Amino acid sequence: xxxxxxxxxxxxxxxxxxxxxxxxxxxxxxxxxxxxxxxxxxxxxxxxxxxxxxxxxxxxxxxxxxxxxxxxxxxxxxxxxxxxxxxxxxxxxxxxxxxxxxxxxxxxxxxxxxxxxxxxxxxxxxxxxxxxxxxxxxxxxxxxxxxxxxxxxxxxxxxxxxxxxxxxxxxxxxxxxxxxxxxxxxxxxxxxxxxxxxxxxxxxxxxxxxxxxxxxxxxxxxxxxxxxxxxxxxxxxxxxxxxxxxxxxxxxxxxxxxxxxxxxxxxxxxxxxxxxxxxxxxxxxxxxxxxxxxxxxxxxxxxxxxxxxxxxxxxxxxxxxxxxxxxxxxxxxxxxxxxxxxxxxxxxxxxxxxxxxxxxxxxxxxxxxxxxxxxxxxxxxxxxxxxxxxxxxxxxxxxxxxxxxxxxxxxxxxxxxxxxxxxxxxxxxxxxxxxxxxxxxxxxxxxxxxxxxxxxxxxxxxxxxxxxxxxxxxxxxxxxxxxxxxxxxxxxxxxxxxxxxxxxxxxxxxxxxxxxxxxxxxxxxxxxxxxxxx
Amino acid sequence: xxxxxxxxxxxxxxxxxxxxxxxxxxxxxxxxxxxxxxxxxxxxxxxxxxxxxxxxxxxxxxxxxxxxxxxxxxxxxxxxxxxxxxxxxxxxxxxxxxxxxxxxxxxxxxxxxxxxxxxxxxxxxxxxxxxxxxxxxxxxxxxxxxxxxxxxxxxxxxxxxxxxxxxxxxxxxxxxxxxxxxxxxxxxxxxxxxxxxxxxxxxxxxxxxxxxxxxxxxxxxxxxxxxxxxxxxxxxxxxxxxxx
Numbered sequence: 001x002x003x004x005x006x007x008x009x010x011x012x013x014x015x016x017x018x019x020x021x022x023x024x025x026x027x028x029x030x031x032x033x034x035x036x037x038x039x040x041x042x043x044x045x046x047x048x049x050x051x052x053x054x055x056x057x058x059x060x061x062x063x064x065x066x067x068x069x070x071x072x073x074x075x076x077x078x079x080x081x082x083x084x085x086x087x088x089x090x091x092x093x094x095x096x097x098x099x100x101x102x103x104x105x106x107x108x109x110x111x112x113x114x115x116x117x118x119x120x121x122x123x124x125x126x127x128x129x130x131x132x133x134x135x136x137x138x139x140x141x142x143x144x145x146x147x148x149x150x151x152x153x154x155x156x157x158x159x160x161x162x163x164x165x166x167x168x169x170x171x172x173x174x175x176x177x178x179x180x181x182x183x184x185x186x187x188x189x190x191x192x193x194x195x196x197x198x199x200x201x202x203x204x205x206x207x208x209x210x211x212x213x214x215x216x217x218x219x220x221x222x223x224x225x226x227x228x229x230x231x232x233x234x235x236x237x238x239x240x241x242x243x244x245x246x247x248x249x250x251x252x253x254x255x256x257x258x259x260x261x262x263x264x265x266x267x268x269x270x271x272x273x274x275x276x277x278x279x280x281x282x283x284x285x286x287x288x289x290x291x292x293x294x295x296x297x298x299x300x301x302x303x304x305x306x307x308x309x310x311x312x313x314x315x316x317x318x319x320x321x322x323x324x325x326x327x328x329x330x331x332x333x334x335x336x337x338x339x340x341x342x343x344x345x346x347x348x349x350x351x352x353x354x355x356x357x358x359x360x361x362x363x364x365x366x367x368x369x370x371x372x373x374x375x376x377x378x379x380x381x382x383x384x385x386x387x388x389x390x391x392x393x394x395x396x397x398x399x400x401x402x403x404x405x406x407x408x409x410x411x412x413x414x415x416x417x418x419x420x421x422x423x424x425x426x427x428x429x430x431x432x433x434x435x436x437x438x439x440x441x442x443x444x445x446x447x448x449x450x451x452x453x454x455x456x457x458x459x460x461x462x463x464x465x466x467x468x469x470x471x472x473x474x475x476x477x478x479x480x481x482x483x484x485x486x487x488x489x490x491x492x493x494x495x496x497x498x499x500x501x502x503x504x505x506x507x508x509x510x511x512x513x514x515x516x517x518x519x520x521x522x523x524x525x526x527x528x529x530x531x532x533x534x
Numbered sequence: 535x536x537x538x539x540x541x542x543x544x545x546x547x548x549x550x551x552x553x554x555x556x557x558x559x560x561x562x563x564x565x566x567x568x569x570x571x572x573x574x575x576x577x578x579x580x581x582x583x584x585x586x587x588x589x590x591x592x593x594x595x596x597x598x599x600x601x602x603x604x605x606x607x608x609x610x611x612x613x614x615x616x617x618x619x620x621x622x623x624x625x626x627x628x629x630x631x632x633x634x635x636x637x638x639x640x641x642x643x644x645x646x647x648x649x650x651x652x653x654x655x656x657x658x659x660x661x662x663x664x665x666x667x668x669x670x671x672x673x674x675x676x677x678x679x680x681x682x683x684x685x686x687x688x689x690x691x692x693x694x695x696x697x698x699x700x701x702x703x704x705x706x707x708x709x710x711x712x713x714x715x716x717x718x719x720x721x722x723x724x725x726x727x728x729x730x731x732x733x734x735x736x737x738x739x740x741x742x743x744x745x746x747x748x749x750x751x752x753x754x755x756x757x758x759x760x761x762x763x764x765x766x767x768x769x770x771x772x773x774x775x776x777x778x
Contacts, residue, residue: 420614426584426601427608428679430630438627442618532659533617 007190010178011197017173019201021084022149022156025091029148033096034141037103038133051104058097059453059518061460064488064510066090066159067495068503070169083169087159094155095148102144103137110136138217146210153202154371154401154461161373162465163473166496170473176374181474183377191378195370202369304508314505321490321506325513328467328487331391332459335398339406339455344448347410348440352422361411364404372400373462380469380481390467390483397466402455409451410444445529453522460514463488535560535595535718536683541580542589543573551577552743553590558735563709563719565729568739569776574722575611577744578687581720582608594683604631607681611688613668615660621671622647622656628678646674666697673705677714686721690728702732706756726776730768731758738775748775 040050066086073086110132118128160176163169171177175198182190307314350357376397383389424430425439459466467488470479483489487506494502536558543551550573558564568574579585581592583602592599594606602608607628615624625643632639647656650670660668669689676684689705690698709716723729729736730752738748750772754764 420610420612421616423579423584423608423610424614424616424627427582428627428630428675429602429604430627434630438619438623439616442616445618529618532661 004193007193008197011175011194014173014178015175015197015201018156018160018175019205021088021174022091022152025088025095025152025156026145026149028088029092029095029099029152030141030145032092033099033144034103034134034137036096036100037105037107037137037141038129040100040104041107041133054097054100054104056515057093058101059457059514060511061457061463061514062090062093063155063158063461064464064491065093065507066162066464067491068500068507070163071495071498071500071503074169080172083163083171086169087156087163087171090159091152091155095145095152098144098148098151099141102140106137106140107133142210142213142217145213146206149205149210150369153369154373154458157371158373158462158465161376161469162492165470165473165492167473177474179374180377180471183381184471184474186381188378195374198374199366199369300512314501317502317505318509320502321487321509324485324487324490324506325509327483327485328463329513331394331467331483331486332398332456332463335395335459336402336452336456338395338399339402340448340452343403343406343410343451344441344444347407347444347447348436350407350411351414351444352440357411364407368404368408372397372458373465375400376465376469377471384480390481393469393481394463394466394483394486397462398459401458401462401466405455405458406448406451409449409454410447413444413447413450446526446533449522449526449529453518456517457514460510464491468492536581536720537593538577538581538590539593540590541577541587541592543576543580543585543587549743551587552745554739554744554746555590556737556746556749558718558720560717562735563721563733565733565736566720566722566739567724567726567729567736567772567776568744569741570724572739572741572744574739574744575687577739578608578685578720578722582606582685584608604679605681606683606685607676607679609669609672609676609684609686609689612692613660613665613672615668615671615675617660620657620659621652621663624660624671625674625678628675631679642678643674646678647671650674664697665693666701669693669701670704673708677708677716680715682715683718683720684716686719688723689721691724698728702728706732726769726772727760730765730772731760736772738772748772750775 040047070086074082077085114132118132157176160171160174161180163171164177164180179194350360379396380393383393467483467486469481491506538556541551541554566574580587583599622643625646626639629639690701733752736750740747
């Protein structure tokens with residue numbers, strides 16, 4: 001083991017550089033998110049265009065686009081400016097949608113009287129912006145930023161680890177890079193120290209940065225101030241899956257918002273509608289969203305068919321992509337099935353069967369704050385050379401990426417479950433298998449769905465490093481682990497070979513699959529379930 | 535039939551219930567009334583065996599109550615129907631104590647729902663029901679258990695006044711029915727008039743730390759004239775005790 005002090009010092013340096021990227025990304029995300037949210041409220045047309053786009057972007061596994069982003073950005077801005085810009089850009093794309101939605105919803109639900117006040121007192125556009133819109137949006141923006149930060153960390157770590165794949169685009173400093181190097185040297189203890197340093201940074205950031213932002217912008221009502229304990233407040237992963245309900249565009253967003261706020265919010269919502277305030281948007285944006293989508297899909301399909309018919313090269317590429325995609329889908333959903341098998345009893349246990357639920361939750365939140373991919377170098381290097389190492393590594397990374405979202409989804413849906421469910425169970429003596437069948441499994445279903453959609457998305461995000469991991473950027477290693485074939489692997493190889501066309505075709509197919517599964521499966525399942533659960 | 539002996543309940547070091555004792559006899563309707571926060575709902579849950587008191591006992595027919603039993607059932611203030619189960623499945627939850635087959639449970643549950651005027655709604659979900667209808671499902675579920683004691687936690691307070699009036703009458707009629715085994719009802723309420731209208735005795739509780747201030751008998755014959763001098767006199771007495 002390396003001497004402790006220099007090791008910690010160098011790790012702190014690396015993590016600080018990573019954090020710098022995060023802070024720059026956060027700054028731009030807040031700026032952009034605020035801007036987009038305000039813009040979407042300007043006119044109905046703006047709303048109809050922007051919101052569906054946000055919905056789409058939020059459901060896409062942005063990380064899968066990283067190879068393309070690297071290719072394009074590094075070609076334009078070579079050197080360490082380029083690659084850092086690419087990483088920061090990627091982190092922004094992971095954070096900005098949540099924040100934009102938050103700002104949009106906050107301004108949208110402003111009582112109509114505030115708008116009237118600004119008209120009566122003839123506030124100029126700038127003044128209204130500064131005195132009404134921005135202050136109204138800030139609490140939600142800060143709230144969503146904390147959530148986005150957690151998501152961003154996953155992207156940060158994964159993109160840094162990914163970048164070790166080639167000398168031409170490795171970032172020089174960063175916790176992801178540092179850990180990859182430590183893993184390649186086989187230093188287990190050093191690796192653990194690295195993770196500890198990482199967690200320390202996460203905790204400190206929560207206290208200093210977000211604590212400050214919270215105090216400044218969010219006035220806590222008594223209810224909200226009663227968060228269970230400091231540690232769970234610090235890590236806040238529970239709210240990560242509340243955002244998942246927003247991924248199920250329109251419908252889920254509305255319910256997710258209500259669920260997040262608890263029972264009193266349904267009343268607030270009614271009052272809001274009754275006060276003649278702005279029209280109930282989800283219905284409208286859903287309607288125009290579907291028109292927008294249909295038009296876009298039609299154009300896309302026509303374009304695709306034309307291309308396929310006229311171009312042999314594209315046909316070949318498409319074939320390659322379809323095969324790779326099918327395998328990745330199988331892999332990801334298999335891992336997801338295992339995630340469900342584990343998360344369901346675990347979630348039910350935490351919510352219903354134990355009194356130490358909060359303690360377990362806090363423990364899991366700490367574990368979950370470590371992005372699954374940060375363990376990838378360790379897992380990959382230790383399993384390297386074993387048979388099936390590629391598939392095994394992919395499976396483990398997918399599993400770890402997805403499991404916490406489902407667990408937290410189940411646990412956070414506890415707020416929507418009536419308090420007297422357990423009383424009913426006890427009074428009427430519902431026990432054992434009956435309890436599991438009639439109570440537990442049904443009660444956690446909404447949470448399973450909202451958690452599930454985020455889990456699968458997270459798995460797709462991880463696929464570019466889970467299916468193909470190489471560290472030629474920082475060591476003289478060749479490919480460390482790789483699956484036989486898969487979309488993540490295909491995208492990585494295309495980057496290595498400079499095959500932009502293949503990358504783009506791959507991404508188009510991936511996007512199509514994600515959107516189709518989202519609409520035909522997740523949204524339908526959620527709607528069906530929520531019709532009955534109120 | 536039901537003995538509440540020196541119930542004491544504290545939480546976080548603070549005494550909520552100091553000492554509550556009273557008896558409830560067969561064929562009685564007992565109301566528990568008290569100021570907000572005095573712990574009457576908690577007391578009811580202690581009687582149900584849902585909460586453990588920090589001191590004292592609940593004795594039901596010579597048996598100490600430490601957990602829910604089949605003989606004691608419960609009707610909730612917010613109905614507490616499981617939203618993901620159909621109405622008939624909700625009622626069937628009340629049959630969990632019985633080791634009978636599914637078809638027989640179905641039959642019993644359908645009969646109960648019909649008896650409570652919910653024919654046609656068996657396979658619907660609670661979300662299509664009005665408040666009054668939901669509470670009727672709640673009653674059907676509670677009666678399905680064939681309890682001898684029925685506990686009710688402000689059963690009408692989530693209903694509008696019109697529905698509540700109808701339901702109060704329905705409950706009194708239901709209790710007169712021969713084949714319903716309930717012969718003791720304990721109801722928690724904050725509505726003094728409701729308590730005097732329905733009960734044989736009213737247990738009036740104090741503020742925290744709670745004890746029994748008075749047990750007022752209501753010896754009027756049913757159906758009661760809510761405008762009679764005796765009726766209003768009793769109401770005034772209870773108000774006086776509550777605020778005194």
